[in-house]
Structure formats: structure tokens, C-alpha cells
Amino acid sequence: MQATDWDARYAEKAQWSTGPNALIAAELDGLPPGRAVDLAAGEGRHARWLAGRGWDVTAVDFSGVGLDRGRAAPGGDAVRWVVADVLSWAPAEPVALDLVLVAYLHLPGTDTVALLTRAVGWLAPGGRLLVLGHDVENTTRGVGGPQDPAILHSVDRLAPVAALLEVDRLAQVERPTPAGTALDTLLLGRRGR
Numbered sequence: 001m002q003a004t005d006w007d008a009r010y011a012e013k014a015q016w017s018t019g020p021n022a023l024i025a026a027e028l029d030g031l032p033p034g035r036a037v038d039l040a041a042g043e044g045r046h047a048r049w050l051a052g053r054g055w056d057v058t059a060v061d062f063s064g065v066g067l068d069r070g071r072a073a074p075g076g077d078a079v080r081w082v083v084a085d086v087l088s089w090a091p092a093e094p095v096a097l098d099l100v101l102v103a104y105l106h107l108p109g110t111d112t113v114a115l116l117t118r119a120v121g122w123l124a125p126g127g128r129l130l131v132l133g134h135d136v137e138n139t140t141r142g143v144g145g146p147q148d149p150a151i152l153h154s155v156d157r158l159a160p161v162a163a164l165l166e167v168d169r170l171a172q173v174e175r176p177t178p179a180g181t182a183l184d185t186l187l188l189g190r191r192g193r
């Protein structure tokens with residue numbers, strides 16, 4: 001989907017929950033706050049949640065309409081909102097992030113690995129990369145989400161990125177939804193010191 005397609009979706013109605021994904025909240029709650037980037041932040045549910053915990057957060061998305069929703073939501077004024085294509089955007093130098101979060105961004109596999117590899121390079125030693133998205137098996141054994149297998153995640157597909165990190169978790173995970181159980185892929189790792 002292009003930026004204009006996402007703008008149209010966000011203009012029609014709010015798309016995601018106002019609060020963070022439960023797994024992301026569980027993994028990140030309690031970490032000492034630092035500098036974070038939320039790539040493909042959409043309406044900023046995670047960016048606003050992190051900012052509420054004291055993080056200095058930059059939220060990047062190519063949908064200005066989605067980011068405008070986040071900016072207008074409670075806590076939105078505590079986040080830096082950047083309208084940009086994540087495939088070409090980079091944080092200002094010097095870069096030493098404590099967290100890069102990428103939730104439910106689905107791109108062709110080579111773009112995903114290239115983007116996440118760049119993102120690892122933005123981390124300070126000990127900084128974390130958290131990637132969560134629909135698993136490729138969700139199309140056959142789960143519910144909801146995009147149905148094009150070429151843009152979905154899996155443990156194998158994220159393995160080249162995990163190889164750059166000290167991995168805390170790399171797994172297929174279940175996500176309960178009102179429609180049934182969805183299958184996601186989770187990668188959480190730290191840049192070596």
C-alpha cells in the first residue's frame with residue numbers, strides 16, 4: 001500500500017487500538033527510558049505510550065493523516081512526529097538510540113531486512129530492536145492481517161537481522177483477538193556492547 005492508501009484508511013476512521021499492543025507493553029514496560037524511534041508508527045499508539053513512560057520518542061510514518069491522529073490524541077504533544085518513508089529516512093547524526101520499535105510494518109522481504117539492518121546500526125551499544133508483525137503462517141492458521149505471504153514475517157525471515165543482535169526473543173507468538181488467535185513473529189534483541 002502507498003502513503004495515499006494509508007492516508008485514505010486513516011481519514012475514514014481510527015484504525016488501531018488506542019493503547020499499545022499487549023506483548024510490546026509487556027516486553028518494554030520497566031525498561032529505563034531513553035531515546036526511541038517508532039518506525040511506521042501509524043496513529044502512534046506505541047510512541048505515545050513510550051513517551052508517557054519518559055522516553056524521548058520520534059514517530060515516523062509516511063501517512064501524515066495517521067500521524068495527525070496521533071498528534072491530536074492524549075499524550076501526542078510529547079512525541080516528535082515525522083512524515084517520511086522509512087525506506088529512505090534516517091535519524092540525525094550522531095545516532096545512539098536505546099530502542100527502535102517496528103510494529104506491524106509489512107514490506108517485501110528484502111526491504112524489511114535492509115531496513116532492520118540499518119536500524120540496528122542506529123542503536124547505541126545495549127540498545128534494543130523490537131520487531132512485531134504478522135507471521136506468514138497467520139494466513140493459514142491465524143486470523144486477520146495482510147494475506148500476501150511475501151510481505152509477512154517469520155522466524156526464518158528475521159534470522160539475518162537477529163544474527164546482528166544479542167537475541168532475547170525470536171519466536172512465533174500467539175495474539176488473542178475477538179475473532180480468534182492470530183499468529184505474529186516477535187524479534188527482541190540488543191546491539192552488542
Ligand SMILES: C[S@@+](CC[C@H](N)C(=O)[O-])C[C@H]1O[C@@H](n2cnc3c(N)ncnc32)[C@H](O)[C@@H]1O
Nearest residue numbers: 006016040041042061062063084085086103104
Ligand atoms: C498496520 S500499520 C501499523 C501502525 C503502528 N505501528 C501500530 O502498530 O499501531 C502500518 C503502518 O506502516 C506505515 N507504512 C507502510 N509503509 C511505510 C513506509 N515505506 N514508510 C513509512 N511508513 C510506512 C503505514 O502508513 C501504516 O501507518
